[in-house]
Structures are given as structure tokens and as C-alpha cells.
Amino acid sequence: MSNPEIVDSSFTAIVNAPIEKVDLPAxxxxxxxxxxxxxxxxxxxxxxxxAPDGKRMSINVEIIGGSLMVQHYVEKVGERDHLVLESVSDVFTPSGRTTINVLWELRVRKIDAESCEFTNHVRSTATDALIELLDRQGIPFDVFRSQRQPMSIAHNQGETPLFAASIARAALR
Structure with a gap:
């Protein structure tokens, strides 16, 4: 099994600021x-x-589904209206520490002179370490994925409008 997908979720929200003032990497x-x-x-x-190669990195710590995650997002694309970050994220579960690959893509597109649409797209895939942890516990990957998906999707859905509001505040400062 080579990097099987865990979650692929995307949500949109309105940024109440002109796209010309939005700078996602900033x-x-x-x-x-x-x-x-x-x-x-x-x-x-x-x-x-x-990161060790000098690229910008955002460190985010959050708890999703009862597991603490430390995300090490390295910039892959850094345009004002398009940001792609990639992380091999540490996940601390009751059964031990493992990792998950996470690709976080943010985009804005102009709606009108005063607003734009923000898309928050998160895709996660299994690492070999995660598969090994699941195998040691006798947990089929499909069972893990079916339990992880609703929590991750709900998290992304909840944070998207709040990120959009935060992006607007930053743009209008």
C-alpha cells in the first residue's frame, strides 16, 4: 500500500476584503x-x-479526534492568491506516536471589488509509520480511515469560515 488517502476535504467561505489586499503566505x-x-x-x-532547506515553515498544533497533531507545513507554492503547504505531521495517539502526510492548499478567487472566495483544501495520506502502527494493533486501514474522516472533515468545515475572517482581518490591517 503506497500512501493511501485518509481524507480529502475542501470547503469555501467568503473573505470580506478585496483580493488585491489578500496575501495568503503573509x-x-x-x-x-x-x-x-x-x-x-x-x-x-x-x-x-x-525548514532545513531554508523554505518557510508554519508549525501548527491541534487536536483532531482526540489525537494531538504537530504539523510542520513547508511552503511548496507561495503566491498571494494560492498557497500550498506540505507536512509530515506528528500524531500522538493513545497507542503511540506516528506520522501522517498532510497537503494543505489555500486559494482565493475574486468575487467582486470587495470580496473573494476562500477555498481550504486538506488532503491527508498514510505514511509507512502509520500503516505499521495500525498493523501492530491489528486495525485495518479502512477502519482507521472511516473513523478519521468524519472528524477531519468536521474540523476543516468548522475552521474554514474562521480562517476566511482571519484572512480578511489581516488583509484590512
């Missing part, structure tokens, strides 16, 4: 900790640093 790599926490009750902390 927002993501300058997001204050309290602002990140305000975008979901599951958000614990956020910060930013650089």
Missing part, C-alpha cells in the same frame, strides 16, 4: 498564536520557522 507565516487558536477550538498553538 497571513500563514505571520499568523499570531491567539489568532490561530481563535480559528478552531481544536487549535492549540501556531508559529513559524524555516
Amino acid at each position: 497571513w500563514a507565516f505571520g499568523l499570531p498564536d491567539a489568532e490561530y487558536q481563535g480559528c478552531s477550538p481544536a487549535h492549540v498553538a501556531a508559529g513559524f520557522t524555516t
